[in-house]
Amino acid sequence: MMSSLLEIKNLEVSFDTVMGRVSVVRGVDISVDKGEILAVVGESGSGKSVTSLAVMGLSGGKIENGEIIFDGKDILGLTEKEMCEIRGNDISMIFQEPMTSLNPVVTIYKQLREVYKIHMPEKKDNCREEIIELLEKLNIPDAEKILKKYPFELSGGLKQRIMIAMGLICNPKLIIADEPTTALDVTTQAEILDILKDISTTQKKSVMIITHDLGVVAEIADRVSVMYFGKIVENCSTEEFFKNACHPYSKDLIGAMPDNFDGRFKSIEGNVPGMYEEVKGCPYFSRCSYASEICKKEEPPVIKISGNHSVRCHRAEQQEV
C-alpha cells in the first residue's frame, strides 16, 4: 500500500461570527499519497479553501477537532515557529490570483531571491543560476529578461508560472493549489496543468488541487474527493469517478457537465443548507432525486464500496453496490 504524505482526519473548523459560531468544515477526511495528484471538488462555500488553509495553519478559524498528519507528524500541535518551517519548506501553496500574491513594485528576480533570503540564506548571493534553471524547467521563455520585469509586465499565465516557481524553490513535498487556473484562459490553463502534472510525475511531488472544474479533474487528477457542506461525500480514483460515481451529488455534478464543457458547473437545482441551519440527516437530502425517509433523519455513514472507493450515502448501504 502507498503511504500517505498528508492525512486529514475528522477535521472540524468553525468561525465565530456576529450570528454565533458556525461550523464550516464538519469532519473532513482527506489523504494525499506520495507523488499523487488529488483533486478536491465541490460547490462554492463547501469548505475547500478553509480545509486547505487549515493544513497551512492559516484557516483563521478555530480547529474544533481532528488531526492533520503530514509526513508522519500531527502538525496541528506545532507552535507557530515550527509551522513556519513547514510552510514554504515542506508545503507550498499556489492561489487563484497570482497578481495579488506578487508585490507590484519589486522585480521578479528580487521576489524569487527573497525566498532564498528567508529559507536558504547561504545561497542568496548565488541563486541567479538556479532560478534561471528553474524558470526554464517551467517553460518560461527568456528567463533572463523576465527576471528584470515587474509583475504588471507579465501575462496572467506567466505570473502563475512565477508563483509556481516561487513555491518550488524550497523543494516542497506537497503543493496545494487552490483554483490555480480559474483566472486563466483555456490554453494557458492547459499549460499550467501540464506543468503541475510534470512536476508531480518527474519530481514525485504530491499535489492537492482544489477546483470547481471537472475538466481539470479529468485532465490532471489521480484521485478525487468530493466535498459537500463541509464533508467529503465521495472519494475514489478519477477513472472510477467518471465511470461509476455513486453519490447522487457526484452524479449530479457529472450530469451538469454540458457537452461542450467550459469548465463551469451548470447549477444543480436547490440549495446547500444555510450555515446556521441545523442539519440532522443527509445535507443533500432536499436536492437528491433518490432520497428516502432515512436520509431525512439520519446522517449517512461512510460506506466502503471497494478498495479505495468510499461514499457517504444511505443508498449505497442499501444497494451494497
Ligand SMILES: Nc1ncnc2c1ncn2[C@@H]1O[C@H](COP(=O)(O)OP(=O)(O)OP(=O)(O)O)[C@@H](O)[C@H]1O
Ligand atoms: N473568516 C470567516 N468567517 C466566517 N465564515 C467564513 C470565514 N472564512 C470562510 N467562511 C465560510 O466558510 C464557508 C466555506 O468557505 P470556503 O472558502 O472554504 O469555501 P470554498 O469551498 O473554498 O468555496 P469557493 O469555491 O467559493 O472558493 C463559506 O460559507 C464561507 O462563507
Ligand SMILES: [Mg+2]
Ligand atoms: Mg475557495
